[in-house]
Amino acid sequence: MSAPAVTRRTPAGRKPARRNRGTQWLLFTALLVAVVAPVSGLWGVIDGRLWFDQATVTVAGTLAAGTLVRIRGLSAGLSFTASVAGLIVMLTLQFFPSTAVLGVIPTAESVRRALDFYPQARDAVLVQAQPVLSEDPIIFFICLAAGLTALMVYLLVVGLRVPALSALPLSVFLVISSLVKTDGAGLLHVGVTAIGYLVVLAGARLERRATSPGAALRTGVLRQGVLIAAAALTLMLVVPLALPGFSQGLMPQGQRLYLFGKPSGVNPVLNLGVNLRDRLGVTTLTYYTDSSEPLYLRTAVISDLGAKRWEPSDLEVGRDHSAENLAPSPDGFPAQSAPRTRTVHTRVVTGNYQSPWLPMPREAASVTGLAQEWGYNGGTDTMFSQAEASSRKLDYTVTSQVPVIDAAALEASSARLARDPGSATDRLPKTSTDLPRNLPKIIPDTARQITRKAHATTAYEEAVALQEELRSVDYTYSEQTPLEQGYDGNGVGVVAAFLEQKSGYCTHYSAAMALMARTLGVPSRIVVGYAPGRSNGAQALGSDGKQWSGYDLSPSSAHAWPELFFPDLGWVPFEPTPGRGTTPSYASDSPAGGPAPSQAPDTDPTRARTIPDANPSAEPSSPPAAGAQGSGNDDGISAVMPALLALVVLLGLFGPLGIRRWQRSLRIRSIHRATDWRDAVASAWEELLALGRDYGLAQDPQETDAAYASRLQDHLPDAAPEVQRLREAFERASFSLDAQPRRQLVPRGPASGIHRPRASRELALDEALDAALIDIEQGFSDAASPGRQFLARAWPASLLRR
Structure with a gap:
């Protein structure tokens, strides 16, 4: 018995759609738009636009590789394999060309560098607030995520022929945006994504008709498709209005989703609200010191207050000294004119602390216990990672030469500054003296009102007047008001809003004093780091028999304070934030007749550049207490859990x-x-x-x-x-x-x-x-x-x- 007769119709003159280039490139365009649209939802989360350009190139290269193979008439499986290869080539070409064969074929070294990017990106996400600095580790993982999204969508549309399910991977970036942005993913991004999704559905239908001979639309199918598309578009545009996260953020009021573990470093871009609002109470590091008073620890310095984005001043320059070869600052004062100093030893145990900057006491003269991967910037007195070094579980000792400064020394320095301001500050970088363009009028006006009210006539008197006015009852410390009033961040606009509302936290107080000091002709900068912290009751015994007192620091210990430059004395710190830290003794003498502060410790770190030899014998002979290692989850589990969670979700959805x-x-x-x-x-x-x-x-x-x-x-x-x-x-x-x-x-x-x-x-x-x-x-x-x-x-x- 013969087999049944089966025939099939094909439109006359139509070429097999595997060779229909127009249809394949139309689908490529649809997929590119659909994938890039939700990625754009990260605008404002990452600084600049370089990350978006590179992500777009990555997605385009990934999809183009599969499209070219598909046009050649090969199977969907081979085209998907080509897309995977395209993603690998694009990532290698953009991030690891020097380690790859011909710049595009990855080697074992390329893979190693890619793996090294993970802890760096994790640290950046944990340490920084929005917008995160646009650096290679961050951009790499954005490109990788965008490329994987493109692969998943391509597999669903071309390989498995279920384009309707492509909405799932396309929504991932929108969900991320809704979790990390206080204003949500944004209806614009949701709308563009919805349109891209509909274009993909239309392109997939055309591609299916082209690759399946005779698969013309049957009666009613087109009408049904239009209705489904309209319903999908309506849902994607209307539902976000009723759901939190897409228009106002799932986690507003400064909260964050900790996908990579608990935060443990200070945000170096002067947006400390996230750190300060953290109430987890996790000890991230411990320090021991022979100082009679707890210390401020610095991590980064911000000098360019005219920039659109305030960021550490040593990102591009000054990183040319190892931790074992501390060099004096070019803008410090000559050793022969330094005031009397005293030696202070500090031992820092980082535990689970994560940051490219290490906490340091001021006036570091020598450091022991750090590898060559850590570098020192004499201009900012900060320690930074210069070779992808890990800041976790470090134990290092810093010897500092702390100057003893009094009001008389500051008055003498002010007199020199008044006589010859040019020569007194000629060694300073312009970023320490320049005022921002379009400076809001309220900033210089407020500075003049304060100094006139205090009858201040010298730079020193003006500095004290600014500090005491900001610490007065006219200003209120608040971590929530900036969020509620829309000035939770940094920049001259934020400072202007703070001076109007007179409510904020250390970021606002320090920036306001620094900018107002510049309007009065006094060079200034902002230091980011930690307030003294809380005593943990533990002590470490030094080899000289002295007891070193222990202090714990947590994310909520994050702090910012201004430093003002005085000739012959260098950068001198002040404390304008009420209720945080301690007021330096030299700023409590009320030279202009202002009210005396309530706190007046005997000493406070100031600028000294005498660099004696290290004194290893002064290190404590006994190990720190168990609490010095901090608390937190196991590093390995913390690193693997996000990947395992993502794998389980993907298996449940697509398995x-x-x-x-x-x-x-x-x-x-x-x-x-x-x-x-x-x-x-x-x-x-x-x-x-x-x-x-x-x-x-x-x-x-x-x-x-x-x-x-x-x-x-x-x-x-x-x-x-x-x-x-x-x-x-x-x-x-x-x-x-x-x-x-x-x-x-x-x-x-x-x-x-x-x-x-x-x-x-x-x-x-x-x-x-x-x-x-x-x-x-x-x-x-x-x-x-x-x-x-x-x-x-x-x-x-x-x-x-x-």
């Missing part, structure tokens, strides 16, 4: 779908490779039964094959001819003894009921069965509700039974 598509591909392969035509038909019928179970139209145990096929024809009117043909073929195969060769063409015959009347061509049996299954699956999808379509593809019921 069943992938298994089902793999099962279908095995049956299709069996159809094409069967040597007996009856085996090919049996595989096709088995796939039909699986599709029925997936879409809730399973065959009943008592139902015959003919009755089941008849029921399917009633439910799937558009695919009824294909179901009928497959039923006839299965019945003939079940009773036929004729093992027809699989490559023999089926007998020619007139077309009967397959789409519109068009020119026809004969197909081999395996091709005909494959094409019939494509149409039948489309028929199931067209007849099902959107919810049933989702369940059939995401969690197919056929996997539960055979």
